[in-house]
Amino acid sequence: MKWLVVDDDSVLRSGLTTLLSQLESGSIVLETDxxxxxxxxxxxxxxxxAIVVDLQATGMHxxxxxxxxxxxxxxxxxxxxxSSENPEDVIDALTCGARGYLPKSASPHTIQxxxxxxxxxxxxxxxLLLRGAHTLGxxxxxxxxxxxxxPLTSRQRTVLQLLSGGLSNKAICHRLDxxxxxxxxxxxxxxxxxxxxxxxxxxxxxxDAGLIDLSxxxxxxxxxxxxxxLAS
Numbered sequence: 001m002k003w004l005v006v007d008d009d010s011v012l013r014s015g016l017t018t019l020l021s022q023l024e025s026g027s028i029v030l031e032t033d034x035x036x037x038x039x040x041x042x043x044x045x046x047x048x049x050a051i052v053v054d055l056q057a058t059g060m061h062x063x064x065x066x067x068x069x070x071x072x073x074x075x076x077x078x079x080x081x082x083s084s085e086n087p088e089d090v091i092d093a094l095t096c097g098a099r100g101y102l103p104k105s106a107s108p109h110t111i112q113x114x115x116x117x118x119x120x121x122x123x124x125x126x127x128l129l130l131r132g133a134h135t136l137g138x139x140x141x142x143x144x145x146x147x148x149x150x151p152l153t154s155r156q157r158t159v160l161q162l163l164s165g166g167l168s169n170k171a172i173c174h175r176l177d178x179x180x181x182x183x184x185x186x187x188x189x190x191x192x193x194x195x196x197x198x199x200x201x202x203x204x205x206x207x208d209a210g211l212i213d214l215s216x217x218x219x220x221x222x223x224x225x226x227x228x229x230l231a232s
Contacts, residue, residue: 001027004041007054007081008033012104016052016081019108023115035059035069042073050077050119052102055084055093063096070097075185077118090126094195099188100124121169121184125197152193157211159186164203164212 003020007013010033017029030045032038036059042048051073059065070078077099082089090101100118102111103126114124152160162172169183176183191197194205206212 001049002047003029004048004051005031006038006057008058033058035065039072048076050079052079052081055080055082063092066096101126121188123191123197156186156190160190160206161212163199164206
């Protein structure tokens with residue numbers, strides 16, 4: 001693995017470097033405190049596994065800089081590390097294309113678990129977003145906008161239908177005759193479009209938006225939906 005850490009706090013960079021090195025033996029961690037330098041390093045190292053960036057790093061100008069980094073990195077996951085625990089900042093980062101949002105208050109175990117989730121093709125949304133969803137006036141428990149505002153492509157809907165039915169990425173590959181890399185990309189884009197963090201949330205969002213039929217959902221989700229209907 002090869003990581004790029006962008007943060008102007010040298011102590012935090014050092015600690016994060018140690019943490020990343022523990023994920024896999026022989027991991028390489030590149031460090032910089034400047035976003036412009038990070039853009040150059042991204043071009044010089046197209047084999048980066050992921051980029052971890054602090055929104056307060058030198059030269060960082062909010063969403064614009066994050067979008068530049070996301071667009072330049074292409075398929076390299078960009079993960080935001082921030083001292084902010086404002087749910088709106090989380091949503092802004094994910095909307096810009098970040099594959100995860102890690103509060104600096106998170107434990108080392110949580111950070112490592114989140115990074116493994118992201119490297120597996122998912123998007124990590126911190127619990128703070130769920131806790132603060134009501135302050136955003138959101139109708140969904142994960143705080144995202146209505147999914148009807150972010151329509152999926154025909155292929156993404158097909159993948160969504162299959163993953164909501166409980167199929168693994170590998171099973172979807174065989175069903176649709178696609179590479180695992182392509183399926184992972186579709187799943188990630190689906191999560192981003194629906195503003196969710198995992199398959200269960202994606203299924204719930206798809207049901208709420210009428211993108212899939214309830215019969216396609218796993219039993220646990222069906223039971224939840226039925227209880228909600230009885231309670232409403």
